[in-house]
Amino acid sequence: MSGSKKEILVTGFGGQGIVLLGKILGAAAALGDHKESTLIQAYGPESRGGACSAQVMIGDGVIHYPYVRRPDVLAAMSQAGFEKYIDLAKDDTVLLVDQDLVKPKGQAQEVFAVPATRLAEEMGKKMMANIIMLGFIVAVSRVVTNEAARSAVTSSVPKGTEDANLAAYDKGHDFGLAVLKGREKKMAAQG
Amino acid sequence: MPPVVLTGEHYMTGDEAIAEGAIAAGCRFFGGYPITPATEVAERMAHRLPGVGGVFIQMEDEIAAMASIIGASCAGVKAMTSTSGPGFSLMMENLGLAAITETPCVVVNVQRAGPSTGLPTQGAQGDMMQARWGSHGDYSLIALAPSTAQEAFHETIRAFNLAEKYRVPVLVMTDEVVGHMSERVVIPEASKLNVIERVKARGRKDRYRPFEPGENGVPPMAAAGEGYCVHVTGLTHDERGYPVMTAECQESMQTRLFAKIERNLDDIALTRGFFLDDAEIVLVSYGVSVRTCRAAMEEARALGYKVGLLQLLTVWPFPEEAVRALAGRVKAFITVEINLGQISLEVERLAAGLAPCFLAGHCGGTLISPDAVVEAVKRALKPGGKQ
Secondary structure, eight states, X not given: OOTTEEEEEEEEETTSOHHHHHHHHHHIIIIXXXXXXXXXXXXXXXXXXXXXEXXXXXXXXXXXXXXXXXXXXXXESSHHHHHHHGGGOOTTOEEEEETTTOOOOSOSSOEEEEXXXXXXXXXXXXXXXXXXXXXXXXXXXXXXXXXXXXXXXXXXXXXTOHHHHHHHHHHHHHHHHHHHHHXXXXXXXXX | OOOSSOOEEEEEEHHHHHHHHHHHHTOOEEEEOXXXXXXXXXHHHHHHGGGGTOEEEEOSSHHHHHHHHHXXXXXXXXXXXXXXXXXXXXXXXXXXXXXXXXXXXXXXXXXXXXXXXXXXXXXXXXXXHHHHHOSSSSOOOXXXXXXXXXXXXXXXXXXXXXXXXXXXXXXXXEEHHHHHOEEEEEEXXXXXXXXXXXXXXXXOGGGOOTTOOOGGGOOOBOOTTSSSOOXXXXXXXXTTSOBOOSHHHHHHHHHHHHHHHHTTHHHHOOEEEESOTTOSEEEEEOTTHHHHXXXXXXXXXXXXXXXXXXXXXXXXSOOHHHHHHHHTTXXXXXXXXXXXXXXXXXXXXXXXXXXXXXXXXOOSSSOOOHHHHHHHHHHHHSTTOOO
């Protein structure tokens, strides 16, 4: 896949807010960063409990074909979703997981882990685990800018919940930045 | 209350864009029945219409939904319904009623894979021939096929304009993928949108003949209740609207109903060409499969194949001249559509033996992959190539 186009696959259970996460990511790219983007949402019985996914394409040029073929970013919030899509991953696919819900099995790629659901529970907002994951994805993969993502969160969540959602987003984003920093230190120590 | 026209940049689905296009075009009545994957059109209309002085009614079924928009339109209001395969089948009888009574209306079909209940949540383009021939008897109508959410917005406005201008039912034949996919939609200011109103009845009310053709063969239309004497029937009728059971009346009525569309193909049958100037292989496509074609065309051109694309924004009446004009100078046509061969038959008919015709299609449930189209291009270029 060319460098200017990013294929992002987010997967989890129906009810976790996977589609909303995808919609915020796509809207951030299209409206905030002024790039092209499409969102395909999993639709059907699975969006109310089974495996669920959101496919987001982000590019500088017009996105013609909206289906993810080889994801540049694969984020999983369920083991079933992870296992269903991991075979699509490339050598350089950025893998992100909710570490309490997904146990990767010997992938060659580096896995970026965040306890999104646990952090959300600690904030008293379990339903905002998706927004924490969104912040984490943005910090680690940089597929959209932080500003665009925050603005899209504000305009996409129910009125009156903006501040709580932004707090959840920032939590995930900060966690992502800390993970990257720790990784840099580790690499420097090894280097 | 949100404004009538949501000027600005939005990230919305094709279904939502259809609803916004309808509102911007002046649609103020929606009668429908929910069905996947068209429900979001109805949902958005239910949410939006009360705020702009319109009426939303959930009818008891799709037969009634189609009847309701004919009634609303006869009362002088721009009207729309939306559905998918099973509901589209139920609408067929009254679609013919709209055609013979020359009632402007817009029917959206967000196609899913069939037959019957099929794959309710997955896309296809299997209703294209039904769109043209689904109601009984000879008739003509207009069908458009948007490929993006942005086109869904603009093509819905065009659907209303054509419906009002020619007094015909106009179909917006989209599909699950365009319907449910979110993309950027830029909605212009209301003053920048071209919105056409039907030609209204004028002059002495006692002299009005509701089916007397005006310009373009289209009769000016009086709304029920304006004081004009209006008689509307599904029977073959004369210019007064009264039933006349003769072959002569049938012929004069039908000739005019067909002619008002056929004589205005330049205005109705829109296409868009991509890289047609040097194309040896021309992909012919519409709706969501245009996206596959544009991706495949880029990949094929990178491999050195001279591939072009003819996008049918209007599918019915079929843009005959666009295909005919290419037939003499291309090596092959490949029709790309999510069915087992429907519009491909029209392409074959127009190519009339001047160019070999192939189909890149399948029976629905997912998009056609760009790889499959690139492979079809390679096969079409092989001597004696068969698919």
